Amino acid sequence: xxxLRHRALLYRTADEQAAVLAPLVTEALDADxxxxxxxxAPQLAALDARVGPGWAADRRVEVRPPAEVYGxxxxxxxxxxxxxGARGPGVTLIGEAHFGTAAMHPxxxxxxxxxxxxxxxxxDATVVCAYHRTERPAEFVASAGRTHPxxxxxxxxxxSAEFLDPARFLARHQPEPPPVPAxxxxxxxxxxxxxxxxxxxxxxxxxxxxxxxDLVADLVLAVGELATNAVEHGRGPRTVxxxxxxxxxxxxxANAGAFTDPLRGFLAPVAEQPRGRGVFLSRLLCDxxxxxxxxxxxxxxxxxxxxxxxxxxxxxxxxxx
Amino acid sequence: xxxxxxxxxxxCAVYRSTEExxxxxxxxxxxxxxxxxxxxxxxxxxDGAGLLTRLREDGRPAREWVREGTLVLVDPAxxxxxxxxxxxxxREAVTGALDRARAGGHAGVRIAGxxxxxxxxxxxxxxxxxxxxxxxxxxxxxxxxxxxxxxxEDAPSAAAMTALHRASVSAPAVFDDGMLRVTASxxxxxxxxxxxxxxxxxxxxxxxxxxAVDTASLRFLDVGALxxxxxxxxxxxxxxxxSAAVERLLDACPPFGAPRGQRGGPx
Numbered sequence: 122x123x124x125l126r127h128r129a130l131l132y133r134t135a136d137e138q139a140a141v142l143a144p145l146v147t148e149a150l151d152a153d154x155x156x157x158x159x160x161x162a163p164q165l166a167a168l169d170a171r172v173g174p175g176w177a178a179d180r181r182v183e184v185r186p187p188a189e190v191y192g193x194x195x196x197x198x199x200x201x202x203x204x205x206g207a208r209g210p211g212v213t214l215i216g217e218a219h220f221g222t223a224a225m226h227p228x229x230x231x232x233x234x235x236x237x238x239x240x241x242x243x244x245d246a247t248v249v250c251a252y253h254r255t256e257r258p259a260e261f262v263a264s265a266g267r268t269h270p271x272x273x274x275x276x277x278x279x280x281s282a283e284f285l286d287p288a289r290f291l292a293r294h295q296p297e298p299p300p301v302p303a304x305x306x307x308x309x310x311x312x313x314x315x316x317x318x319x320x321x322x323x324x325x326x327x328x329x330x331x332x333x334x335d336l337v338a339d340l341v342l343a344v345g346e347l348a349t350n351a352v353e354h355g356r357g358p359r360t361v362x363x364x365x366x367x368x369x370x371x372x373x374x375a376n377a378g379a380f381t382d383p384l385r386g387f388l389a390p391v392a393e394q395p396r397g398r399g400v401f402l403s404r405l406l407c408d409x410x411x412x413x414x415x416x417x418x419x420x421x422x423x424x425x426x427x428x429x430x431x432x433x434x435x436x437x438x439x440x441x442x
Numbered sequence: 443x444x445x446x447x448x449x450x451x452x453x454c455a456v457y458r459s460t461e462e463x464x465x466x467x468x469x470x471x472x473x474x475x476x477x478x479x480x481x482x483x484x485x486x487x488x489d490g491a492g493l494l495t496r497l498r499e500d501g502r503p504a505r506e507w508v509r510e511g512t513l514v515l516v517d518p519a520x521x522x523x524x525x526x527x528x529x530x531x532x533r534e535a536v537t538g539a540l541d542r543a544r545a546g547g548h549a550g551v552r553i554a555g556x557x558x559x560x561x562x563x564x565x566x567x568x569x570x571x572x573x574x575x576x577x578x579x580x581x582x583x584x585x586x587x588x589x590x591x592x593x594x595e596d597a598p599s600a601a602a603m604t605a606l607h608r609a610s611v612s613a614p615a616v617f618d619d620g621m622l623r624v625t626a627s628x629x630x631x632x633x634x635x636x637x638x639x640x641x642x643x644x645x646x647x648x649x650x651x652x653x654a655v656d657t658a659s660l661r662f663l664d665v666g667a668l669x670x671x672x673x674x675x676x677x678x679x680x681x682x683x684x685s686a687a688v689e690r691l692l693d694a695c696p697p698f699g700a701p702r703g704q705r706g707g708p709x
Contacts, residue, residue: 313639314640338690339694349666398669
């Protein structure tokens with residue numbers, strides 16, 4: 122059986138989860154295929170009970186803590202593509218989709234789940250995303266059927282009737298970013314020369330918001346790319362709004378026109394593709410990025426967290442798994 | 443002549459970009475250090491930090507020079523006071539710099555001053571008096587003096603410059619619009635400053651046929667510029683030095699460089 126199998130597993134208890142995962146692990150190891158287990162201790166223990174102790178120490182098995190892997194939607198997606206590519210055909214990846222910093226990325230995690238179908242299309246891999254029915258936000262659990270072609274429900278695998286291909290999912294599921302607050306500073310982009318001034322405005326604001334030099338440079342680069350896109354490909358008045366609140370320094374680039382990449386810059390453009398690197402890069406560089414396109418307008422909002430390391434202080438100390 | 447050829451005389455240069463001024467100053471002081479001369483920058487344009495950066499990019503130990511007192515930066519306020527003071531003060535300042543250089547065991551002294559358009563306007567005829575006093579003081583001494591005038595607004599006339607200085611220094615560029623400066627020596631190209639959407643055609647044409655590309659002084663580049671660099675490398679150019687900005691972008695752009703490993707994610 123080749124091709125991508127991208128499945129969601131909706132569960133309530135570690136044992137219910139292990140009942141589904143154990144046969145997958147056993148089958149993979151019996152066939153000498155690699156297993157990547159992105160699970161926490163209680164889930165690993167539940168699997169021990171069913172697969173037999175010591176399975177996680179097998180040389181074909183790699184275990185990673187979810188808190189480490191699910192840090193940032195675009196980086197996690199890129200990491201999955203890399204890991205699965207490196208492990209070769211037939212890999213089984215089991216991920217406890219705890220989306221630890223979900224509060225920082227409204228909408229982006231479920232978008233990343235949808236894009237995974239495109240990112241791994243054609244690869245021979247089994248990816249099972251485990252969603253705890255009550256501990257995860259209801260929005261994530263509810264969207265699992267639309268972002269995964271197959272679902273385990275009450276332990277039984279079935280095709281998902283609601284599944285949407287990634288481009289259609291992202292067209293429908295693009296939460297509108299928060300409005301630009303009245304106190305935002307607005308810069309108009311008229312000519313390419315305005316990008317020079319914009320870099321200085323963004324750098325000063327980033328420093329004033331307490332970002333370190335590296336994050337300031339990342340933000341300047343990211344906003345510069347978004348503004349370059351607006352000048353080069355957008356229509357009508359192009360504006361950049363910049364503001365700071367308690368948690369974020371945020372920047373929204375807006376213009377008239379359409380956003381041509383249906384996958385919203387989640388995937389690295391192929392080498393021959395002349396456009397699309399800017400949003401892809403900005404998504405990786407920033408702590409949060411939302412693209413909203415409709416009614417002839419495009420808004421791209423990039424955010425950097427003022428605490429600086431991309432993990433909110435409250436979530437950092439929260440229990441995981 | 444080029445700035446590193448100016449020796450034992452009083453010369454001038456008219457610069458049209460910050461990068462050009464830095465390049466001229468770095469050449470001027472770099473040549474002096476090689477001859478064990480002491481150096482003073484009258485930092486009228488408030489870009490002493492920029493000069494030190496450029497010197498480091500040119501492989502000079504700029505911080506050490508400043509720490510050991512071989513290179514003295516006179517801040518913008520003191521520079522302005524000096525230029526606006528009576529000619530006697532100019533003589534005293536130059537004589538003092540020479541005496542300190544001799545006492546420190548140096549073979550001579552190089553003095554450079556940057557004169558932004560605003561200072562030139564405020565100084566008026568006092569600037570010419572300052573220049574004459576400096577010229578008279580350094581005659582016959584182991585001293586080299588270079589005055590850099592900002593030529594972007596109300597450029598000083600060539601006649602006025604040659605009347606007050608004995609040599610004219612320049613640093614030709616292939617391209618310089620005040621943001622990006624491209625200089626070339628044969629097929630070896632050096633990029634300085636910042637490059638973005640404004641420079642797509644200029645950058646492509648500067649890189650066409652390049653053998654070596656030095657980006658040590660390239661302080662910002664966008665993804666489009668990185669693509670132009672990548673194409674130049676694919677066409678046979680050698681990237682001799684990468685600035686921090688180039689490294690950052692190569693690191694952040696998986697299609698071009700190594701995958702981004704240190705930023706989290708499972709990779």
